[in-house]
Amino acid sequence: MGAYILRRLLLIIPTLLGILTINFLIVQAAPGGPVEQTLAQLEGLNTDATARMGSSIQSDVVQGGSGSGEGSYRGARGLDPQIVADIEKLYGFDKPAHERFLQMLKSYLVFDFGRSLFSDKPVVDLIIEKLPVSISLGLWTTLITYLVSVPLGIRKAVRDGTPFDVWTSSAIIVGYAIPNFLFAILLIVLFAGGTYLDWFPLRGLTSPNFDELSLLGKIGDYFWHITLPVLASVISSFATLTMLTKNSFLDEINKQYVLTARAKGLKENQVLYGHVFRNAMLLIIAGMPAALIGIFFTGSMLIEVIFSLDGLGLLGYEAVINRDYPVIFGTLYIFTLIGLLLKLISDITYVLVDPRIDFESREG
Numbered sequence: 001m002g003a004y005i006l007r008r009l010l011l012i013i014p015t016l017l018g019i020l021t022i023n024f025l026i027v028q029a030a031p032g033g034p035v036e037q038t039l040a041q042l043e044g045l046n047t048d049a050t051a052r053m054g055s056s057i058q059s060d061v062v063q064g065g066s067g068s069g070e071g072s073y074r075g076a077r078g079l080d081p082q083i084v085a086d087i088e089k090l091y092g093f094d095k096p097a098h099e100r101f102l103q104m105l106k107s108y109l110v111f112d113f114g115r116s117l118f119s120d121k122p123v124v125d126l127i128i129e130k131l132p133v134s135i136s137l138g139l140w141t142t143l144i145t146y147l148v149s150v151p152l153g154i155r156k157a158v159r160d161g162t163p164f165d166v167w168t169s170s171a172i173i174v175g176y177a178i179p180n181f182l183f184a185i186l187l188i189v190l191f192a193g194g195t196y197l198d199w200f201p202l203r204g205l206t207s208p209n210f211d212e213l214s215l216l217g218k219i220g221d222y223f224w225h226i227t228l229p230v231l232a233s234v235i236s237s238f239a240t241l242t243m244l245t246k247n248s249f250l251d252e253i254n255k256q257y258v259l260t261a262r263a264k265g266l267k268e269n270q271v272l273y274g275h276v277f278r279n280a281m282l283l284i285i286a287g288m289p290a291a292l293i294g295i296f297f298t299g300s301m302l303i304e305v306i307f308s309l310d311g312l313g314l315l316g317y318e319a320v321i322n323r324d325y326p327v328i329f330g331t332l333y334i335f336t337l338i339g340l341l342l343k344l345i346s347d348i349t350y351v352l353v354d355p356r357i358d359f360e361s362r363e364g
Helices: 002-029 034-043 047-060 081-091 097-109 123-158 163-177 180-191 215-253 256-263 268-298 300-306 312-322 325-353 359-363
Strands: none
Touching: 002 097, 002 325, 034 081, 097 325, 123 163, 123 215, 123 268, 123 300, 123 312, 123 325, 163 215, 180 215, 180 300, 215 268, 215 300, 256 268, 268 325, 300 312, 312 325
16 A cells, blocks of 8 residues: 555656646637736826836846847837836746746745735735635535535435435435526525625625624624535535435445345444445545535635635636736646645545555556
């Protein structure tokens, strides 16, 4: 097992390199980078303002380097080539793409992700600043999803074909058909002062006077704010996990070892949780890394936007819109690394749940 874990850890390096390379090529080919955006802003100013902007840029960057000329950027028409060159140097685009990529890889080896091009803050500080919001949303969503979906899926498997199974399946299908962002809007309309009730706040994780509240007041205020975003996030993942649990248990319940256990006189709960549970949960464990990544980083973006939660999803979205390359690649690097490590943890958990599984011998 130790050799297998070592090989998997070593495979993380080429995997990260491949993902970064592909995304670097895609992002570099996309129009509207930081240089183009700055030039567009300069193009929209009058002559005096442009001159002042050019002087400011020239004072912020190291002088030198040949200008790119007006032919390199569509928005550079009418601007001094020296200003264009200074803007390129300001954002690091005075070097060829391959040099910038190699420099990025060297920095990422020591987890130095640089500074945001537009907020002028270290990328690590931005991620740390936004991380608590995404962790709060992701942890509560994951916890509630598993606490409800796994027992419900088991119950549906045991009562397969009964009215309980039919009605709960209908509710699950309806929930699965509704995107979480539409459900979020529905919750706002119903419970956040949209049209009917005004029970919950619409933005943020805490109230403005949060620091003045008592300990119990802070806890209550936090859950008051997190309730609607978590409910909106749970709705999509809830359906998938419930049906996956049901189908996994149905596959196991009809196997010979379950019939043997029942023939020995074991109670139904002993059969379900002592024998079936360990085997049926393998598929649930296999899907956990993808679920965690989706809940923490991908699926929370629209929820964060709708409820004005300043988390990682919103940070990544704004970075893509603004072509903030250090933030884009820094968050991509961290998300990919976490995903690969979670996948490794999933495989290790496989072995802990079912010792018959041996990845090392299979690879050999």
